[in-house]
Amino acid sequence: MSQARAQHPNAPLTPEGRRRMVACVVEHGWSVEATADRFQVDAKTVRKWRDRFLNEGPAGLEDRSSRPHRSPGKTPRKVERKVVSLRRRHRWGADRIAHAVGLAPSTVQRILNDAGVGRLDVGDRATAAAARGPICRYERERPGELVHVDIKKLAGIPKGGGWRHHGRGQAPPKKKGTIGYRYIHTALDDRTRLAYSEILTDETGPTAAGFWRRARAWFATHGITIERALTDNGACYRSRPWAAALAETGVTHKRTRPYRPQTNGKVERFHRILLEEWAYIRPWRTDRQRHQAYDGFIHFYNRHRPHGALGWQPPITALGDNLPVEHT
Numbered sequence: 001m002s003q004a005r006a007q008h009p010n011a012p013l014t015p016e017g018r019r020r021m022v023a024c025v026v027e028h029g030w031s032v033e034a035t036a037d038r039f040q041v042d043a044k045t046v047r048k049w050r051d052r053f054l055n056e057g058p059a060g061l062e063d064r065s066s067r068p069h070r071s072p073g074k075t076p077r078k079v080e081r082k083v084v085s086l087r088r089r090h091r092w093g094a095d096r097i098a099h100a101v102g103l104a105p106s107t108v109q110r111i112l113n114d115a116g117v118g119r120l121d122v123g124d125r126a127t128a129a130a131a132r133g134p135i136c137r138y139e140r141e142r143p144g145e146l147v148h149v150d151i152k153k154l155a156g157i158p159k160g161g162g163w164r165h166h167g168r169g170q171a172p173p174k175k176k177g178t179i180g181y182r183y184i185h186t187a188l189d190d191r192t193r194l195a196y197s198e199i200l201t202d203e204t205g206p207t208a209a210g211f212w213r214r215a216r217a218w219f220a221t222h223g224i225t226i227e228r229a230l231t232d233n234g235a236c237y238r239s240r241p242w243a244a245a246l247a248e249t250g251v252t253h254k255r256t257r258p259y260r261p262q263t264n265g266k267v268e269r270f271h272r273i274l275l276e277e278w279a280y281i282r283p284w285r286t287d288r289q290r291h292q293a294y295d296g297f298i299h300f301y302n303r304h305r306p307h308g309a310l311g312w313q314p315p316i317t318a319l320g321d322n323l324p325v326e327h328t
Contacts, residue, residue, distance in 0.1 A: 013045075015062055018049045018061040019058070019061055021035055021039045021046060022050050024038065025050050026053065032046045049061060075111065079101060082101055083108055083111045084112065084115045084117060086101070087117050089281075091276040091281070094108040096308065097112075099306060100306075140190040142191060143223075143224045143318070143319060144224040144225045144226045145190065145228065146190040146191075146227070146230055146254075147187050147188065147215075147219070147228070147229050148186075148188045148190060149185075149188075149212070149215075149229050149230065149237075149267065150231065150264055150271065151184065151185050151186070151208070152186070152274065152275075153183055154182045154183075154184060154199075154279060155181055155182075156180050156181060156182055157286055157287045159286065182199050182200075182201070183200050183203045184197060184198070184199055184200075184271065184274065185197065185198050185199075185200055185208065186270060187212070187215035188266055188267045188270050189219065192224075192315050192316075192319055193270075193307055193309065193310060194224070194302055194315045194318070194319075195298065195301060195302060195315070196215040196219065197294075199291055199294055203234065203236050204239075205240065205241040205242050206239075208241070208245075209239075209241035209242050209244065209245035210245075212246065222319065223319065224319075227251065227252065228251060228252045229246060229251050229253055229254065230256065230263070230264055231253070231254075231255060231264070232256050232264060270301075274297075278293065278297045301314075302314065302315050302316050303315075303316045
């Protein structure tokens, strides 16, 4: 690096200016105070450069790195590697990683930024890697007071795996009508974040109604009586089978405002977790392989995965004393 680029932009003296200043003291016998007045700097500055010159010669007048010789508070490289590994393997946010490794979220975010994986919302989910800013959270007072319901459409996997397994442009040609979509139906309790979810073949009214009956029964086994269900304005949620299923279970239906998906944000966030930590976490070879891993992930989410909004406890713990004995 050249001297011009190394020089601090606000420095009053260049190395050449320091040489002239030191020469006034060392060679011409000027006093430190007079030299300081001549070069319009503090007397301590004159003494510093004089002493460096006397101890190190002309090299002592060059710029030095501002990096400290020791950084006792610096995060160990092993921990930094673990932070980056957790982001790449699990695509966790900074808060979640901070909880896992025992660092401050700001420290984790700095490590992720330095490693070039500071954002999760850029690029392909399988390879890119951030965290969004803090959001304002709210939650209902009791389990079952409100359950968020939504559907996430997910492309099927061709036989032998898609491009994630073979590489772009290398996947076998798709046969018309053999892949299609899978539909993830989810019901998530607002208070506890407990989720009941199934992968189904369509998003019609009868399918959604059947899912709702099974979801309500599942929540009942966990001691949760559902009072209201919040959905978007999709066709299946405006159908007669859906209305009949809610009427049978004595549940009030609430709909989100049009073009306001954030109203149903908790289940939307759950579906994003599914994409990050299950659907795209590895290159599945078949739909069956991916589906077999689904039940295990839902069990992990409900019973073992720490949730930031719950004080880094899994959703099942939010039931507290209401948890039936068979689920403790």
